[in-house]
Amino acid sequence: MVHKLFIDGEWVESTSGKTFKSFNPATGKKLGEVQSGNKKDVDKAVKAACNAFDEWRLTPPPERGDVLLEVAGLLEENKQRLGELVTREMGKQISEGKGDVQEAIDIFKYMAGEGRRLLGHTTTSELENKFAMTVKRPVGPSGLITPWNFPIAIPAWKLSPALICGNSVVFKPASGTPLCAVELVKILEEAGVSSGVVNLVTGSGSNVGTPMVEHPDLKSISFTGSRKVGKLISRKAGLKNVGLELGGKNPIIVMDDANLDLAVEGAIWGGFGTTGQRCTAASRVIVHEDVEQEFMDKFVEETKKLSVGNGMECDIGPLINEDAVEKTEYYIQKGKEEGAELVIGGEKREGLFFDPTIFTNVEPNMAIAQEEIFGPVVSVLTASSLEEAIEIANGVDYGLSTSIYTENVSKAFNAIRDLDAGLTYVNSSTIGSEVHLPFGGVKKTGNGTREAGIEGVEEFTETKTVYVDYSGQLQKAQGID
Numbered sequence: 001m002v003h004k005l006f007i008d009g010e011w012v013e014s015t016s017g018k019t020f021k022s023f024n025p026a027t028g029k030k031l032g033e034v035q036s037g038n039k040k041d042v043d044k045a046v047k048a049a050c051n052a053f054d055e056w057r058l059t060p061p062p063e064r065g066d067v068l069l070e071v072a073g074l075l076e077e078n079k080q081r082l083g084e085l086v087t088r089e090m091g092k093q094i095s096e097g098k099g100d101v102q103e104a105i106d107i108f109k110y111m112a113g114e115g116r117r118l119l120g121h122t123t124t125s126e127l128e129n130k131f132a133m134t135v136k137r138p139v140g141p142s143g144l145i146t147p148w149n150f151p152i153a154i155p156a157w158k159l160s161p162a163l164i165c166g167n168s169v170v171f172k173p174a175s176g177t178p179l180c181a182v183e184l185v186k187i188l189e190e191a192g193v194s195s196g197v198v199n200l201v202t203g204s205g206s207n208v209g210t211p212m213v214e215h216p217d218l219k220s221i222s223f224t225g226s227r228k229v230g231k232l233i234s235r236k237a238g239l240k241n242v243g244l245e246l247g248g249k250n251p252i253i254v255m256d257d258a259n260l261d262l263a264v265e266g267a268i269w270g271g272f273g274t275t276g277q278r279c280t281a282a283s284r285v286i287v288h289e290d291v292e293q294e295f296m297d298k299f300v301e302e303t304k305k306l307s308v309g310n311g312m313e314c315d316i317g318p319l320i321n322e323d324a325v326e327k328t329e330y331y332i333q334k335g336k337e338e339g340a341e342l343v344i345g346g347e348k349r350e351g352l353f354f355d356p357t358i359f360t361n362v363e364p365n366m367a368i369a370q371e372e373i374f375g376p377v378v379s380v381l382t383a384s385s386l387e388e389a390i391e392i393a394n395g396v397d398y399g400l401s402t403s404i405y406t407e408n409v410s411k412a413f414n415a416i417r418d419l420d421a422g423l424t425y426v427n428s429s430t431i432g433s434e435v436h437l438p439f440g441g442v443k444k445t446g447n448g449t450r451e452a453g454i455e456g457v458e459e460f461t462e463t464k465t466v467y468v469d470y471s472g473q474l475q476k477a478q479g480i481d
């Protein structure tokens with residue numbers, strides 16, 4: 001079956017007449033086929049979003065919230081089926097596949113509640129009989145562009161705040177995981193989202209993404225993906241509101257007083273969970289020199305226990321595609337050339353599978369300690385103090401997630417204060433966001449927007465300042481006569 005585009009409440013074929021296939025990265029088998037959208041399809045979808053905008057904007061937010069709650073309920077009913085689809089299409093381990101759907105359920109529920117908040121503020125006026133407040137308005141028809149690694153959750157992180165704030169959207173999912181997007185949009189349709197409010201255009205970054213970014217009638221672009229594409233988008237988007245959630249090179253610091261068993265569990269989960277294909281993956285571990293040997297022994301021992309294979313049965317699923325395998329191989333070769341010591345892994349298996357890999361003797365300036373690999377590769381670095389560990393942790397371009405394992409409250413709070421990142425975990429891995437707290441990074445991980453939490457609505461709203469003068473006379477601010 002060839003899945004269609006969803007434009008103005010109808011499932012339609014692309015004007016390109018072309019389609020592309022989605023494959024299971026674990027088996028190489030074809031899962032389905034979708035439309036190869038193009039600029040004409042984008043134009044139609046934007047037109048539909050513009051036409052639907054006023055009615056949706058004027059729908060009371062609690063009513064919009066009811067629709068979001070309906071979406072959450074339908075996702076819950078379909079969690080098993082969708083979780084399996086996530087694993088089949090993206091490759092992650094099955095409980096993580098279901099976790100992807102759970103995250104979407106959580107954010108739709110959470111944002112439904114925003115329909116009864118969307119808080120502005122009231123404040124004083126410098127003049128008598130004058131009232132001052134702010135209100136939130138939707139930013140306007142918005143473009144949502146998402147990656148493949150959380151194929152249900154990340155679209156949900158964008159769709160739910162965009163919709164609760166009263167925006168209509170054009171949604172372009174990653175080409176690696178279009179079927180998850182189709183299923184999610186079917187659920188939005190079933191939940192009763194009005195025609196034109198949500199439009200889905202599948203297709204490539206250049207044929208669909210670029211026309212969206214350049215379209216004059218889309219008022220905002222919310223993008224999650226690589227730094228390379230993020231930079232391109234910020235150049236092309238002109239004066240649109242742009243939200244950029246980009247990559248990471250996230251460190252776990254393990255201090256000499258840490259609970260090492262716990263730290264090892266965190267390093268395994270952070271480094272190899274989702275086969276390292278998370279923006280928050282712990283691709284660096286910075287260990288205090290006094291406990292390095294003990295930590296390494298345990299880390300390697302636990303890594304050996306991980307099973308690699310189809311995510312339906314194994315701990316470590318496949319990488320998403322050949323490019324990802326090549327990229328991982330490139331960095332492993334680079335690490336060896338730069339003098340790091342390969343302790344375990346480093347081997348590609350048949351298909352898109354890769355053994356969990358650990359390097360030691362890594363220097364902070366090596367490519368494997370600086371650049372996002374997005375595969376199951378962990379670089380272990382050594383530090384002799386908390387200060388040095390924090391300096392190494394901060395010594396990269398990215399600033400998404402960070403973690404410290406210590407039993408010392410003062411060290412923990414020093415790290416919370418000094419780590420340059422959007423997230424810091426204490427005695428937990430770099431992974432584990434909850435939807436009622438904001439998510440996002442500093443430095444080159446993005447442009448400062450935050451998703452989820454109460455901050456999550458900022459990206460999709462404008463603040464209007466309102467003055468109501470009930471004095472019956474012209475009053476001038478700043479003491480002007």
Ligand code: NAD
Binds near residue numbers: 149173210227232247
């Ligand atoms: P990607 O940048 O290759 O693609 C992301 C999306 O952008 C896809 O839908 C793609 O088709 C589209 N795209 C590609 N070229 C485009 C263009 N010229 N104009 C407009 N759109 C275009 O990223 P990916 O490989 O899908 O995802 C992996 C990256 O995403 C990693 O760097 C990861 O760290 C990052 N990521 C970040 C977060 C976060 O919240 N910070 C979360 C998940 C993933």
